[in-house]
Amino acid sequence: MIGAAAVVDGLAIALLSVALFSVALRGLVSAVWLLVAQSILLAFVAATIGVSSGAAHMWAAALLTLGVRTFAVPAVLFRVLGAVALKRETRPLLSTRSALILAVGLVLVAYVAAGRLELSDAFPARQALPVSLALTFIGLLLMATRRKAISQLIGLITIENGVFLAGLIATLGLPLFVEIGIFFDLLVAVGVTAVLTLRINEQFDTMNTDLLRRLRG
């Protein structure tokens, strides 16, 4: 059992570093690949917990993660990226260096906020909850500092990953049908956002959301 906790902690830390890496990165395609990496790590976490606690539905969750988060969502993202000429993120609001500093700061805030919630008899992964909150904050940071619509969507999915991680480790997974509902929602959300992104690209012939600033007051 103890070994599993260490594995989950390790995976959590890996997840966090992938997220921090995506903050530093500019390229859109590489950002999507980083998302895929996050999903795979999440699937491993689900699998590890499934092995250690023997809960059947954890396996289902792992499979679902693989199915939806690792294949379906990136597929949609790549299709959208295909339709758009420019592959690089334009200059984000914050320079990479200050973004990274802010990200680390947010991680600290997450640890402080989540640290007090000692989930005593849940899965004894000490690191996982603060990491999930950190992931959420980093996702929000990504959305707030990127100009391209797609990268804002990537930030949004990072937040979803963070919350999903919390769901996995906090309670050995939410009830299955709730889990399915959430996955379905994620998929539809990405779908709708993709449609909107394409429409924005078609209307503004760029995905730069700076043009989306006309509604004031």
Place this chain on the structure above:
Amino acid sequence: MNEAANVGLAVIHISLLVALAPGLSGVIKRMKAVLQGRRGPPVLQPYFDLLKLLRKDAVVSEHATAIFRWAPAVYAGCIATAALLVPVLWSTAPLAAWGDAIVLVGLFALARFVLALAGLDTGSAFGGMGSSREVAVAALAEPALLLVLFAVAWRTGGSDLSGASSWIIADGVAAFAPSQLLALVALVIVVIAETGRVPVDNPDTHLELTMIHEGMLLEYSGRPLGILVWASLLKQIVLFALVAALFFPFGIAATPSELPVALGAFVLKLGALAVVMSLVESSTAKLRILRVPELLGAASALAMLALVAEVVVG
């Protein structure tokens, strides 16, 4: 005192005041002339003028309306009623049971209202100017007058003039308290303004631009003019009687036997006031209309001071 005696006394009261009014004006004119080193018209001259006017035909403007025609009657009625409110010979004024100081001020206001309207009625510029200035001066004189009445009323238990005078008679020496002196000076200034005496208005001139009271009468002639002039002289004597009643009521008769003494005292007081008026008139020049507010403002201030002295110092 039964009903008949009351009416009798009232008749004596009003006829005495009506009779003495032109005389008082004559005396003042005469004193002014003497002070200014000239002989001046005979004291009875006002009587001759008035009787002449009352017998002459009137010339009425084509634009005049009912207001112009009825103004003299209402004006005279008001002043006469006001006259009945002020105790002159007898300790209680004839109308004391039905009205008080505030009614007196109200009656003067009604008289002024009617006369001002009559001034405007014929449409002449001088009438308009007279009315405008009359109401403007009155707007500053009335608050001072009322504050004086309040100062006296505060001491003597209420706004009843007869009650006030009999209280002061009973109180005797205190009548000359400092607050009363301030009130007296304020009241004299108000009387000067109300009767159109020199610092505020010049009663003797016919220079249209300087007249306030005369301006309103400009369009009148013949008998209506006579009534109006006599009424305004009556107003003057009523104001003098008011000053006497509020500040030197001594000598007012309490029993029928003292009536002759009261008459003598009243004439003496009129004489004294006449002297004061003629001194004031011949020693000061007429103020510009825009300076009058300072004078009347001073009167109001004095009245307020009297009130404060009266109430706070007690």
Place this chain on the structure above:
Amino acid sequence: MSVEGPLPGMVLSWQLDGLSLFFALVVLSISAVTTLYAIGHARHQHGFPGSGLLYALFVVAMLAVVVAGDAFTFLLAWETMSLVSFGLVLTDHRRASVRETAWAYLVMSHAATAFVVGAFLLLARTTGSLVFADWTARAVVLDPAVATLVFGLGLVGFGTKAGMIPLHVWLPRAHPVAPAHVSALMSGVMIKLGIYGLVRLSFDWLAPGPAWWGAIVLTLGATSAVLGVLYALMQHDLKRLLAYHSVENIGIILLGIGVALVGRSQGLPAVVAIGLAAALFHVANHAAFKALLFMGAGAIDGAVGTREIERLGGLIRRMPLTALCFLIGSAAISGLPPLNGFASEWLTFQSLLTLGRSAAEPHTALLPLLAGGALALTAALAVACFVKAFGVSFLALPRSAEAAAAREAGALELIAMAILALACIALGLGAAPALSLIGQLVPSAAAPLAGQTLGLGSVGSGRLVVPNVALVLASLAAVAVVLPRVLGPVRARVAETWACGVTLQPIHEYTATAFAKPIRLMFRDIVRPVRDVGIVHRAGTRFVASVHYRSHIAPVFERYVYLAITGRLVAGARVVRRAQNGSLQTYLAYVFAAVIVALLIAR
């Protein structure tokens, strides 16, 4: 009789005690007459289709306010009254100024209602119920601070509706804009409901408070009276002039209430009685002559087409009956004997004097006496104002073609005005019976009466018997006419008015501006007139082609109080609006900040 209200445990109930009955009488009588006038005046006024219904609703709402038995019903009726009168004020909404005025009026009365709601809810907080009867039964035991807060809120709320300085700004803008019969009702009756509310609050619901409550009301009353009449003097639109006079008369009523308040706080029932009687009597009187004057103004507006005094003149020949009624109204409002205005002002003077004489400490005695001085100034200025209003409008030569072509008002209008004119005379001569009626209706407002004589009746205190004074006045006037006949008959010859040899032209007459000029100059520090004179010379020469003169009174309250507040509010709003700058990043930052703060709170 009560109906289940919308909130749990709430009952819409009615109550009819003496005070409500008195105000209901005032509302009913005046609205009956103004309805009569409205029918007659209909040919001039192009009301929108629903205006008749709105007018009826307006009267019903006012009645409902007076008989409401609990806070909720009161507020329902109160605000419906404001809403309906807003609709009526908007009758000719073509002009932008009318819309602006109507909007300002409704927002100010809505703000006033918010203050009243605050006062009611504080009272409901301690008594636990909204029904007025509960508030009076258990004399509301509030601790002094809360009581003062309730009184303050009530004073501001009801004061705004009554048109007390400095909350009066809506009144002189809304009344002239409304059609005549509406402004007659608004000015004659609606602002009295503000007084009704204040009387209820300070004499029924609140226990006797500190003396300075009364002192504040006295000061505000005196200021409203003096400033009201001063501003009225400077106006040349007949209806704005009358509207400012409403502010003045509300000031006089507040003087009475102030005296009663001080009397109540010092435990002097006699002073409370005379103060309250004076206030209520003046409420009735003002309702009568103000409605009459507004109807007169409406008749002039209908006949001549303008309310600008400078373009009227000589109307007494063309509209004699209207002129007579307007004259009676003017004399009444100026407080001239023997009419009703004089009777209630006399009573107000007596109440001030009585308080002055019976107040405990000297300094509380001084304030009423000085207020008496202010009241005298107000009365004198009112005389000046109405000599100008009546004289310049009705007398001498017409100053414009429309004035010359004026025709007498309609029969119904004249009947309505005649009724009110007779009412002014009847209330004047019948002052004693009227006051005894008020005394029976509102026991705490039983004025000192001895048969026909008004006055305390104690030695040296003032007395007034209006009918007798009127009789003596009439008889002496007759004597003054008859006596000179002893000297033989005289004839009167008609000639032209003396104008230094020139035939009299309307241009020679004194205009309203000129008439008010001495007083404007005397009070220029308070009134602050603004004058601009433009001289146009004939091209290239020194000869004057034309002179253009325009003067107006600086809207002190509007500029320094209201526009200042609204201006800052809107400026602040513009700054805050920049927070919604359209960028998604900023919005996400707001959500982020909210999350961080929430987490910190939850730690």
Place this chain on the structure above:
Amino acid sequence: MSLAPLLVLVPLVAAATCAVAASRAAAVSAMAASLTFVVGSIVAFSSFAGPPEHALYGLIYVDALSGLVVLIIAVVAAIASLYAVAYVGNAVRAEEIAPSGVGWFYVWIQLSIAAMFAVPLMNNLGLMWVAIEATTLTTALLVAFFRRRHSLEAAWKYLMLGAVGLGFALFGLVLTYYAASHALGEAAAALDWDQLRANAGALDGALMRVAFALVLIGFGTKAGLAPMHTWLPDAHGEAPTPVSVLLSGALLNCALYAILRFHLLAAGALGASFSSDLLLGLGVISIVVAVPFVLVQHDLKRLLAYSSVEHMGIVALAVGIGGPLGLFAAGFHMFNHSVGKTLLFVAAGALGQRYGTLRLSRLRGAFEVAPVPALGLVIGTLAITGAPPFAPFASEFGIAQAGFAGRPAALAGAVVLLAGSVLVFGGMLFHVLSVVLRTPPRRVHAASFPFAAGFVGLPLGVLLVMGIWLPPPIRDAFIAVAGVLEVVR
């Protein structure tokens, strides 16, 4: 078998038929809406009368509070769908919507109605969250229905902020689930609302504090509470009017419903003060934030949107104040606001189509151009801003009365409520008057507005009657709602 599941089923079926038979989609949608209105009313009034009922093997749970939300959604959905028929017809004629898109419009409308009905009915909190997410997704494309740049911008922000908000809400939900499973054992029932509500006391305090905070901010974003309200004026302003009606009238209440459920849990676990004070605080902030945007505004629908922010703040304030009267007034105000705001948006929509624009500066003389919507707009504004004798005044008076009788924070809240409503009254009336009066422009578009009197008269009639007298069944309904919301202080 209770009728509740029908509420979700009927719109879904309608959506399917609309997708298939696009040409007659309008009629199908209108019929479906009327049907759901009838069913919704039955479900609601049965929930007010009797005890809470379960259905569909425990999936659905209807108590008085959810009954009220169901009633509101039923009413608003009916009005929106019926009005959509006329609105879309005009829009198509004005080439704002492509004829091909009409079918899809009604599909999304019915889907969003289905999702909205699901929110109050779901017993499982997780499924409730899924339903709310579904409402966001279904309405996002509707907001962007007009293919204009502004609509896209509004939709994008709506979706992004909504998703972020719901992300945090989910995080809070997970923590609640953890606390629940810790207290109730691992069973799936750990997220069932009735179980949780029953033994809320056993939930861990510290966890519930963080959970409620996250949920409040998360669902607060969806409910349009400040400072997370920034998407609301864009979305309501740019969406087609029937969508604005749905958003403002029904969707905000669903999100608020979710907050109230977690408020009851947190109150059970921590005692009432923590969550009530947070709700009260957010309510006050919303009222204060709404004022400047109402005072200075350039677009009619954005004006109404900010009024919605203010009214959501008022309901949150009312629940925060609490007490039998406060909660009664909260339910009452939720209903009043939905009815009033629906009327206003319908009127604004009708005017918008006649003038072709919603800029306040170009809307002039509406009385002459379109008298009925203009009248609806003016009287609606007077009603919604709390002028007696309309119902919102009664509910705001109730809230203020409860506030004045409550704790100091409640008193402060009530004072802000009174001051805020006066300022908003002044602001909104100023703009609406400038729209309704003045001289109309020369050229005005032709746009039909059938049964205008019905759309305007009915809601106004309801608001006027309920402002003076509450019919007993409705009064009992609000008392029942207050009962559910009752939190032992």
